[in-house]
Amino acid sequence: MRADARRNRERVLEAAETVFAEQGATASTEEVARRAGVGIGTVFRHFPTKEALYEAIVVRRLSRVAEQAQPLTASADPAGALRDLFARLIDEAATKKAFADTMAVVSLDVKAAAPAVGDQLRDTIATLLDAARTAGTVRADVGLAEVMVLLAGLCLAAEHTPDPTLRESALSVVFAGLTPPS
Amino acid sequence: MRADARRNRERVLEAAETVFAEQGATASTEEVARRAGVGIGTVFRHFPTKEALYEAIVVRRLSRVAEQAQPLTASADPAGALRDLFARLIDEAATKKAFADTMAVVSLDVKAAAPAVGDQLRDTIATLLDAARTAGTVRADVGLAEVMVLLAGLCLAAEHTPDPTLRESALSVVFAGLTPPS
């Protein structure tokens, strides 16, 4: 692969990330090309389809998030770690358009396109949840599926909730519901 | 207004409701016209804009929902009534595409297009919430805003959650979080 090609590919990914974050998945490919300082042809040479480009940045974002999340599994307070992770994901969803949709797809449409990356995050959450249940800091009768639905819901709602305090409050209520009755 | 005009207007609304429920807001106006057994011109004569048509069916759905919800304010168990209402809205969101978005807009983008209709539902929820807090069946420190965020989140997540049991479980967790600690 030629040097300029590699450089342009990276530029396109970077531009796509910000454009999709700002305008959502409906942003035009031309806008991405413009932002990258590149012709449309170049975009399509590197990513044969708009969907492929979109998927590429989804994978990118997800693997970054999953990578940051992984160390949490070593935490002594798994429920707390889970909550921190959720807070981080919720903030990302509030800030970057279409990230909430990504989270919804990863959380809920399990057989989704890019499987491995979503699994990684899901696995981390599963580990934390198990540990928290064992520790007695999360109710034993809630499963991963429920938690994923709640996470997706919080992320999707966050997209329309500019006030961070309010997002935090909603998260608090959910975690109160996850805590075992005393 | 001529008899056939009134009849066609109703047909268009009916068709739009099912088409938007099936395909979401991106469904084409032509599809609505076809489903209504009417020319496109007719659709645009009654609703000058696709957006106007969409807004009309949003208002329609919302006022139906708000109307059904209103009697609940008389309930002796306001927390239970609130939960029933949420369950109903969540089911609707799971079944009818774009209803979840409507709920999100009504819940979160307060200054939205069709104000009065959203207010009606919001008022009912506020009344139930107040009563429940007074009765001590909902924590005193959660406000309407938080509840609306949670409702929107549950509805948005429901759109991707075909399993009704799972939706119900998620709702349970949220309501557990709303219940005062014993």
Added chain:
DNA sequence: AACGATACGGACTGATCACTCCGCTTGTCA
């Protein structure tokens, strides 16, 4: 330096869609 392969830019194509316009039909009322 010179040459072939690789990559680039952006005009172009075809499809889709919201919306318009006008010749024709149908309801209404005298």
Added chain:
DNA sequence: TGACAAGCGGAGTGATCAGTCCGTATCGTT
């Protein structure tokens, strides 16, 4: 029943956008 306004259908218009194609520029290699 006749006449005319109100309403209808759907071909047409312009805009947008994903994706193609090819003449040109750039890179790497000998």
